[in-house]
Amino acid sequence: EDQVTQSPEALRLQEGESSSLNCSYTVSGLRGLFWYRQDPGKGPEFLFTLYSAGEEKEKERLKATLTKKESFLHITAPKPEDSATYLCAVRQGGSYIPTFGRGTSLIVHP
Amino acid sequence: NAGVTQTPKFQVLKTGQSMTLQCAQDMNHNSMYWYRQDPGMGLRLIYYSASEGTTDKGEVPNGYNVSRLNKREFSLRLESAAPSQTSVYFCASSDYFRDSWETQYFGPGTRLLVL
Numbered sequence: 001e002d003q004v005t006q007s008p009e010a011l012r013l014q015e016g017e018s019s020s021l022n023c024s025y026t027v028s029g030l031r032g033l034f035w036y037r038q039d040p041g042k043g044p045e046f047l048f049t050l051y052s053a054g055e056e057k058e059k060e061r062l063k064a065t066l067t068k069k070e071s072f073l074h075i076t077a078p079k080p081e082d083s084a085t086y087l088c089a090v091r092q093g094g095s096y097i098p099t100f101g102r103g104t105s106l107i108v109h110p
Numbered sequence: 111n112a113g114v115t116q117t118p119k120f121q122v123l124k125t126g127q128s129m130t131l132q133c134a135q136d137m138n139h140n141s142m143y144w145y146r147q148d149p150g151m152g153l154r155l156i157y158y159s160a161s162e163g164t165t166d167k168g169e170v171p172n173g174y175n176v177s178r179l180n181k182r183e184f185s186l187r188l189e190s191a192a193p194s195q196t197s198v199y200f201c202a203s204s205d206y207f208r209d210s211w212e213t214q215y216f217g218p219g220t221r222l223l224v225l
Contacts, residue, residue: 034213043114043200043216044153087153089214096141096160097168098214102152 003027006088006101013108016077021104023088024070033071034098035064036087044087047073078108112136114217116201122223123191131186131220133201141204142184143168143214144176146197153200159184191224198222 007022023033032051036044048057050066057064061082063074073086085105089098117132135142143158155168157176165176173195175187184203188195198221202214 032212036216041219043202043218044214046213046215049213096158096166097143097155100153102150 003099004088004090004101006086006104008104009102010105011107013075013078013106015079015108015110018074018076018078020075021073021086021106022070023073023101025088025090025099026069027090027092027099029093030090031093031095032091032098033066034089034091035071035073036089038085038087038103047086075106078106080108080110082106083108114201114203114215116199116217116220118220119218120221122225123188124225125192127191128187128189129191129222130188131199131201131222132183133185133217134183135201135203135215136182137203137205137215138181139203139205139215140181142178143202143204144174144184144186145200145202146170146195147200147219148197156186156199188222191222193224196222196224 003026005024035047038044048064053068055066061076065072085103087103088101091098114135140161144156145153147153154170159165159178162181177185198219200219201217204212204214
């Protein structure tokens with residue numbers, strides 16, 4: 001059973017059409033939830049770190065939120081350049097190793 | 111400040127050949143990691159090094175060995191390549207902050223094809 005589940009697997013949006021990506025987790029003792037963006041042929045690029053339920057962070061058109069069981073990455077009025085795969089990862093207390101979800105592939109059509 | 115660098119960018123091997131993937135970071139991080147990424151499988155940890163002088167197995171270590179050469183460099187070796195090792199390999203580094211292991215920073219990847 002996956003400890004980190006991302007949904008949907010793929011999402012197609014029209015430019016300007018806001019939506020949200022979900023990352024649900026079952027690990028105990030969360031010590032950090034991380035969002036990354038990955039463009040084709042490149043390594044994951046760090047976006048946000050969230051540590052506690054209720055925390056929110058924003059960057060341009062992206063806003064990440066965290067509850068005790070899941071995180072959402074909200075994309076407001078997306079542009080084609082927001083097209084990428086978005087990865088979520090969590091760290092448990094005392095672990096050196098984060099657990100990654102399989103990602104959501106986002107395509108934004110002009 | 112280059113962050114995390116990896117060499118080579120691309121490599122084609124024949125079954126049974128060996129090779130070493132190189133990784134270096136200039137952020138003075140203590141921890142370094144090797145992942146492979148396959149379609150539909152996400153990122154899977156091969157080996158990691160929590161600090162200089164230590165290495166540990168991750169989720170998929172079979173067929174690989176690693177060396178933490180110094181604080182900056184962490185190499186991944188395939189002793190006898192197999193077609194199942196065709197993948198994209200990413201190196202990452204991170205550090206310890208606020209009582210937690212912090213964000214990982216990734217390199218650009220090495221694309222390996224084993225024929």
